[in-house]
Amino acid sequence: AQKITQTQPGMFVQEKEAVTLDCTYDTSDQSYGLFWYKQPSSGEMIFLIYQGSYDEQNATEGRYSLNFQKARKSANLVISASQLGDSAMYFCAMRETQTGANNLFFGTGTRLTVIP
Amino acid sequence: NAGVMQNPRHLVRRRGQEARLRCSPMKGHSHVYWYRQLPEEGLKFMVYLQKENIIDESGMPKERFSAEFPKEGPSILRIQQVVRGDSAAYFCASSPPNSPESEQFFGPGTRLTVL
Numbered sequence: 333a334q335k336i337t338q339t340q341p342g343m344f345v346q347e348k349e350a351v352t353l354d355c356t357y358d359t360s361d362q363s364y365g366l367f368w369y370k371q372p373s374s375g376e377m378i379f380l381i382y383q384g385s386y387d388e389q390n391a392t393e394g395r396y397s398l399n400f401q402k403a404r405k406s407a408n409l410v411i412s413a414s415q416l417g418d419s420a421m422y423f424c425a426m427r428e429t430q431t432g433a434n435n436l437f438f439g440t441g442t443r444l445t446v447i448p
Numbered sequence: 449n450a451g452v453m454q455n456p457r458h459l460v461r462r463r464g465q466e467a468r469l470r471c472s473p474m475k476g477h478s479h480v481y482w483y484r485q486l487p488e489e490g491l492k493f494m495v496y497l498q499k500e501n502i503i504d505e506s507g508m509p510k511e512r513f514s515a516e517f518p519k520e521g522p523s524i525l526r527i528q529q530v531v532r533g534d535s536a537a538y539f540c541a542s543s544p545p546n547s548p549e550s551e552q553f554f555g556p557g558t559r560l561t562v563l
Binding site for chain 2: 437
C-alpha cells in the first residue's frame, strides 16, 4: 500500500485565489511527521511546512497552512492568495518516527499552475 | 551558513561507466539521506548514513550501488556500470545530530544522464 497518496496530478488556480492540494497517508504508527515540499522547474526541493502527529493545531507558515485531519489521515496543503511564483510541483511526505526510521516517504506530487 | 551542497549538478555517463555523486551536509549536520527521483515521479528513499555508518540502506538496489559517509569529507553515492534506467535526479538531505527526526534539508540534486 502506498504510504502517501496525492490524487491530483495537476491543478490550476487563478492568481490571488486559494487552492487546496490533497494528501492522504497510511501508517500504523502513533508518532509521525507530515511535510510539504515545493519543487519549482529549477529542480530544488524547498521545505514549506511541517505537522507532527501530536500537534493539535494546524500548522501555518505565511500563505501556507496544513489542514490536518487525523481521523481521516489527510494532510492537505492550502495556499492562500496564489502567486505566479507558486507554479511548481508539490510533494507531500511522511516520516514514521515511532519505528526509528528517519527517511521520508513521498507522494507522486501535484503540479500546480497559477493562471494570471 | 551554507546549505546542503551537491556536486556535480549535472553528470553524463555512458553505459558501463561509473558515476560518483557527492554531498556535503549542512554545517553541524551528521545525518545524511540519499533519495532518487525518476522522471515525473516523487522522491524514493535510498540510504541513510551517519558518519562512518550506514544506518538504513533498505532503499538501495542490491547491486552496483554503494554509499559512504567518511569521517572526513563528503558523502559519496557510487553507481557502478551505469545503465539507462539509472538516469534520474539524485538528492541528498541532511539533518542535525541530536534531532534526526527533525526537518531534512535538501541539496539541489545531481541530474544523472546515462547515454
